[in-house]
Amino acid sequence: MLSARDNAYALLGLTGAAGGVVWGYAGRTLSGAASAPDGPVWLRLVSEPEGKGTGKLWEGPEKAERAMPAAVPRPRLTGLRDWTVDGWEYRAELYEIVNTPPVSRSPVLSHTVDLPDTWWSDLHGALDHIANVPTDRQAVREQYIRHRVPEFTGVTPGEITWTTAHGDLHWANLTGPQLTLMDWEGWGTAPAGYDAANLHLHSLPVPDLAERVRKEFSQVLDTPAGRVGELTAGTEILQAAARVPFYADLADSVRQHLDHLRSPRATRARSARG
Template identity: 60%
Template sequence: MFPVPAPEIVDRMRSAYAHARTLLGLAADEKPRVWGYAGRTLSGPTGDTWLRMASAPPGNGTGKLWEGPAASRALPEDVRRPRLLDLADYEKDGWEYRAELYVRSTDPVISASPVLSATPTLPEDWWGGLRTSLTALSSVPTGRIAVREEYVGRAVPQFTGHAVDTIEWTTAHGDLHWANLTGPTMLLMDWEGWGTAPVGYDAACLLLHSLHVPDMAARVRAEFNDVLGTQESRVGQLVACAELLQAAPRVPFYAELAGAVRAHLETLDPTGT
């Protein structure tokens, strides 16, 4: 999903990934090939399983992103996601690592990039599966936080120029885009950041990542009109816009999307009334 990082990160992560295979009793299989942002994670197939490894500097192997996938085990079955089979924590060369072993999806992610560039062929029940999953997730009580209230109050005015008043909260996936969805069988991938977020945040994230493909953006709007068409979703949409605009200077595919995000902002009521 993200570019291959600097050579010294590649060497360290591949060495740690090989160690993870040993800890989990996995034979060497296909090489890992999926990099996370700035080389923080590395993932790849291991036969009929999938190994994902996260890294952190010393003393930082904890917190929301570290614990999210393990905590997602307790979510309802209606929330369609890969099954986590095993995990292992370890230290190597002064870094902390968590290796997570999943049942390997038989279907690929819909897009290699979070931002959609072409219309995928998806069956009708794919949309139903996504809606069912997000609806079931929204009612899950949790102390986890996907979007902090302090961030909303600071970033939304700074990056969108809109004011924020009342916030309605729900439980969200927290990183809903096309590189975290499989098809034609729908699974929600990457459960690092799930937790509470403003109503409409997940649907808004998927919509914004669809804006380069107008027919898919229209489909997302139609499927989630009961959420995105409400005043309660305004803050969730503003937060999703603020995050992408904040990331645009350092992430090329968000820089290319920024104009469309600003155009979407113009459709939202700036007063919140």
């Protein structure tokens, strides 16, 4: 990947910049600041074995740039370049620099954060805009929900209300105190409440913030449709716990929360609000 980054510099007329690199899961991506002739940019390098450079994750950022309205705060994709070498496919993506840092370096929050009310209203607006984007992309497949949610939660989902979602809404993909939504690989259709549920579950180690997320999105989470989104997000975390250390640490809290969702008292409370 470091050699491929040097190749991307040559292809795109870039030079390195201070600040280090950011590695993605299992070394599949490599990102960092770079200098272009007209100013600083952010370079994101993606790799796949030859013949695999296609599909949802590969195409997600490019399709998001075309489909998402300007009202959704995100780093704008300004350039792409693909090449293949030594049995691997690479894609170099150039983005505008985002000067506001992520709320957390880890997807799972481990510290208290103080976000202004405008941040929360901007997040509501962004998710509303995303929900209205028509797409045939799938962030979560119905087959997965029907098969895996009962396996990991003991609950058989009923009717699913679909909407368009960011698909990976956690604290490392959100900047603050000025909001930007990062990482558009996995966007597509998902159960209602899926994005809000993901943010809530990734907040569980910080109870005050988890409560704030829950309150902000109670209108969707405290409904039967939102419950399916929450069960789906929880299932994905529990399934990933076997291979991702920070999800292994989060798994017990997620199980306890899902147990609460299944309790008769919680069901009665949702019915009263609904």
